[in-house]
Amino acid sequence: MAKIEKDRTRELREIGGYSLLRYLWRLLTSMRTALILLLLLGLASIPGSIIPQRTQNPFQVQDFFAANPTISPWLDRLYLFDVFGAPWFSAIYILLFISLIGCLLPRLNHYRVAIFERPTRPPQIFESSEGFFEVDGDMDRAIRWLEKNRYRIERFDGSISAEKGYLKEFGNLLFHLSLLLILIGIAMSSLFGMRGEAIVNEGERFINTPVAYDNISPGRLYSLDSMQPYRIDLDDFTAKYNPITNQALDYELKVKIRESTDAKPREGVIRVNKPLTFGASRVFLQATGYSVLVTVRDSSGVVTFQGPVPLLPQDPNLTSAGAIKVPDMDPGIGFVASFIPTIERDPVRGAFSSFPEPLDPQLLLAAWQGDLGMDEGKPQSIYRLDTSKMERIALISMKPGESFDFKVGSITFDGYLPWVNIQVIHDPGKRTALFGGFLALFGALGMLFIHRRKIWIRLRGDSQGKSLEVAGLATSGEEKLREDLVSLKEFLSARAGEGKGE
Amino acid sequence: MGFLSNDLIYSAIVVFALAFILHAIETAWSVRSGEGRNLDRSRTERVARNATGLIVLADLILLAGLITRGLSAERLPLGNMYEFSITGAFAFTTAYLVALKKFQIRWLGLFVAGGALLTLGTAITLLYVESAPLVPALKSPWLVIHVAAAIISGGIFLLANSIAAVYLILEKIERNGTRGSWAARLPSLDSLDQLTYRLIALVFPLWTFSIIAGAIWAEAAWGRYWGWDPKETWAFITWVAYAAYLHARVTAGWKGKKAAWLCLIAGSTFLFNYIYVNIWGTGKHTYSGL
Numbered sequence: 001m002a003k004i005e006k007d008r009t010r011e012l013r014e015i016g017g018y019s020l021l022r023y024l025w026r027l028l029t030s031m032r033t034a035l036i037l038l039l040l041l042g043l044a045s046i047p048g049s050i051i052p053q054r055t056q057n058p059f060q061v062q063d064f065f066a067a068n069p070t071i072s073p074w075l076d077r078l079y080l081f082d083v084f085g086a087p088w089f090s091a092i093y094i095l096l097f098i099s100l101i102g103c104l105l106p107r108l109n110h111y112r113v114a115i116f117e118r119p120t121r122p123p124q125i126f127e128s129s130e131g132f133f134e135v136d137g138d139m140d141r142a143i144r145w146l147e148k149n150r151y152r153i154e155r156f157d158g159s160i161s162a163e164k165g166y167l168k169e170f171g172n173l174l175f176h177l178s179l180l181l182i183l184i185g186i187a188m189s190s191l192f193g194m195r196g197e198a199i200v201n202e203g204e205r206f207i208n209t210p211v212a213y214d215n216i217s218p219g220r221l222y223s224l225d226s227m228q229p230y231r232i233d234l235d236d237f238t239a240k241y242n243p244i245t246n247q248a249l250d251y252e253l254k255v256k257i258r259e260s261t262d263a264k265p266r267e268g269v270i271r272v273n274k275p276l277t278f279g280a281s282r283v284f285l286q287a288t289g290y291s292v293l294v295t296v297r298d299s300s301g302v303v304t305f306q307g308p309v310p311l312l313p314q315d316p317n318l319t320s321a322g323a324i325k326v327p328d329m330d331p332g333i334g335f336v337a338s339f340i341p342t343i344e345r346d347p348v349r350g351a352f353s354s355f356p357e358p359l360d361p362q363l364l365l366a367a368w369q370g371d372l373g374m375d376e377g378k379p380q381s382i383y384r385l386d387t388s389k390m391e392r393i394a395l396i397s398m399k400p401g402e403s404f405d406f407k408v409g410s411i412t413f414d415g416y417l418p419w420v421n422i423q424v425i426h427d428p429g430k431r432t433a434l435f436g437g438f439l440a441l442f443g444a445l446g447m448l449f450i451h452r453r454k455i456w457i458r459l460r461g462d463s464q465g466k467s468l469e470v471a472g473l474a475t476s477g478e479e480k481l482r483e484d485l486v487s488l489k490e491f492l493s494a495r496a497g498e499g500k501g502e
Numbered sequence: 503m504g505f506l507s508n509d510l511i512y513s514a515i516v517v518f519a520l521a522f523i524l525h526a527i528e529t530a531w532s533v534r535s536g537e538g539r540n541l542d543r544s545r546t547e548r549v550a551r552n553a554t555g556l557i558v559l560a561d562l563i564l565l566a567g568l569i570t571r572g573l574s575a576e577r578l579p580l581g582n583m584y585e586f587s588i589t590g591a592f593a594f595t596t597a598y599l600v601a602l603k604k605f606q607i608r609w610l611g612l613f614v615a616g617g618a619l620l621t622l623g624t625a626i627t628l629l630y631v632e633s634a635p636l637v638p639a640l641k642s643p644w645l646v647i648h649v650a651a652a653i654i655s656g657g658i659f660l661l662a663n664s665i666a667a668v669y670l671i672l673e674k675i676e677r678n679g680t681r682g683s684w685a686a687r688l689p690s691l692d693s694l695d696q697l698t699y700r701l702i703a704l705v706f707p708l709w710t711f712s713i714i715a716g717a718i719w720a721e722a723a724w725g726r727y728w729g730w731d732p733k734e735t736w737a738f739i740t741w742v743a744y745a746a747y748l749h750a751r752v753t754a755g756w757k758g759k760k761a762a763w764l765c766l767i768a769g770s771t772f773l774f775n776y777i778y779v780n781i782w783g784t785g786k787h788t789y790s791g792l
Contacts, residue, residue: 031753042742049732084730273642273722284725425725437714444710448703
């Protein structure tokens with residue numbers, strides 16, 4: 001190995017400029033390099049499945065940082081929290097695909113000619129070839145068998161050469177070209193795609209404009225101005241849960257759909273696996289939770305806040321938490337809210353939910369008074385109350401319909417609503433990728449199950465056309481050739497007169 | 503129906519155990535009778551045939567267990583790791599029985615019965631869950647297609663890996679001398695190597711299809727066809743590893759030992775995905791776990 005390396009460096013020193021490029025190109029497109037890159041690609045994906053990834057679960061990455069403060073910045077510098085977007089990961093697959101193209105171009109060019117090639121003259125000596133046998137029979141009959149088995153036949157004097165399996169290379173090329181097509185599809189998805197999420201209460205509507213989203217991440221070449229302004233009215237949402245395991249059984253969202261804001265509405269249903277489709281965009285039902293309807297009044301009875309407040313689920317039984325902020329009171333009032341659909345109490349855990357449906361709902365609030373910190377222009381989560389400049393003034397537990405007076409005002413728990421998290425995904429590359437996937441599959445089938453093989457037949461000089469010599473050659477799948485030779489032998493051995501009904 | 507299914511699975515375990523014992527006896531006899539005395543091939547052959555009969559019986563009982571499990575949950579038994587395991591054991595033994603019709607691999611019965619016993623044993627003791635309907639995200643025909651293709655692929659991967667492992671053992675034996683009498687009845691190294699290759703060439707398109715079906719399902723359920731979720735990542739790694747195996751064999755001319763090792767590495771990525779990612783992993787496939 002070391003010697004080869006030394007030779008290579010010498011070679012490198014001797015050649016320069018254009019020939020160096022040629023050398024590197026040949027090195028990159030060699031089979032060995034392709035194989036190493038392929039294995040590297042597999043190895044490089046491993047950290048992405050072991051270390052938490054930002055693209056999948058940013059919170060887990062935060063936890064990891066908190067738990068491993070010393071090594072995390074280093075891992076981060078190596079892009080290990082974003083493996084599949086890392087430059088070194090891209091480098092591997094880009095090199096692999098360049099190597100692939102470099103491999104394919106000459107082969108495509110060669111195949112363009114080779115697909116029309118006729119079988120070549122049989123070798124002089126048969127005896128050393130695969131499956132050599134001698135058999136009594138005549139050439140016409142042998143040709144009939146070869147034609148029936150779709151061999152390509154070429155006649156020479158006293159001998160024929162037949163070949164089959166030209167589509168193996170086609171399958172091979174198709175498989176590899178399809179991988180390129182999949183890559184193009186993935187690139188289109190990420191460049192021209194968009195994904196966004198919005199929490200929408202039952203009874204409200206969603207209009208597809210950038211402002212309607214809670215968060216939106218457009219691809220680099222996606223134009224926010226070209227969004228189709230469809231409108232979805234969320235009429236009715238039902239969630240069914242298994243009463244024993246508490247697992248969700250089914251979500252169903254009944255909607256009215258308008259292709260544009262002034263179009264005629266039509267009825268529709270969204271389920272977990274059944275999104276709505278608008279061209280290359282799909283609208284998914286991603287998660288559900290509860291919003292609480294509350295009314296806050298100041299001490300004189302004037303309404304200072306009213307409406308549904310979405311809370312975030314904390315566990316599978318939809319214990320939900322969030323914040324109600326009332327900046328229109330002076331000093332500001334805020335509530336840390338916790339909605340429990342089916343309340344249960346426990347000396348250790350306190351209040352918690354024992355079932356996701358609202359069988360015995362309660363709203364638990366901690367009322368705070370002071371500076372909400374909303375005037376500083378810093379972005380704030382709507383689900384969290386910054387209590388650093390506030391003072392707690394009351395702890396409240398309410399059933400629907402109940403009210404509570406705290407010193408400077410009152411709050412009424414009017415009821416609750418389910419919300420759904422709508423996820424919109426615009427993915428113009430998925431069809432290309434899928435098409436590529438299926439082509440790759442067909443290519444793989446052709447490449448692995450078609451076998452290129454040749455059969456040669458020659459009249460024995462001393463037999464007056466009554467005896468044949470047969471041999472073959474397989475470049476892959478010797479069994480297939482052997483089967484063919486056996487079948488040909490049987491066909492030839494059966495007497496011509498008896499073989500009428502073959 | 504659920505109870506009936508459990509009883510059937512237990513019965514299948516018992517029959518697999520009997521088949522395992524018969525194969526063990528067959529192996530022991532041929533090892534002993536090799537020590538100087540003549541090898542009574544007819545006797546061991548008879549025992550081995552009976553063992554195969556028992557594996558067929560166990561396989562049928564297992565199939566009945568799967569069907570009753572499916573009926574009790576009113577869906578195909580492909581919803582959690584317990585069900586993957588029993589279906590996987592069925593796929594593995596069926597792959598062996600089908601291959602047995604074509605190739606001389608009766609000698610592999612000891613491994614197959616042992617493997618099925620281990621899988622079913624772990625399934626019923628550690629992974630068992632009551633049969634129940636599925637969470638919404640799993641309700642899709644693509645689930646059935648995707649998981650069924652993955653499990654059949656798994657069965658064939660395991661078979662190919664068992665053969666590759668036997669190859670490596672025999673290769674070592676042959677390097678240190680000649681094969682003992684037990685090993686003497688096994689096929690030549692060359693044909694083992696060839697058999698491994700043919701199984702993997704057979705299963706590679708199926709595995710590709712399983713990934714595509716999974717991507718279609720993921721697109722319908724989660725909105726993206728590929729998200730580098732740990733399960734997806736490892737499915738990809740397995741695909742890459744077997745692609746490398748095929749490449750290495752066909753174009754770089756790797757045969758024998760190197761190819762067998764590559765096959766084992768690829769197979770272990772599959773097992774890792776199945777065991778580690780299902781049980782300890784995170785991501786969107788976790789409900790496919792326990």
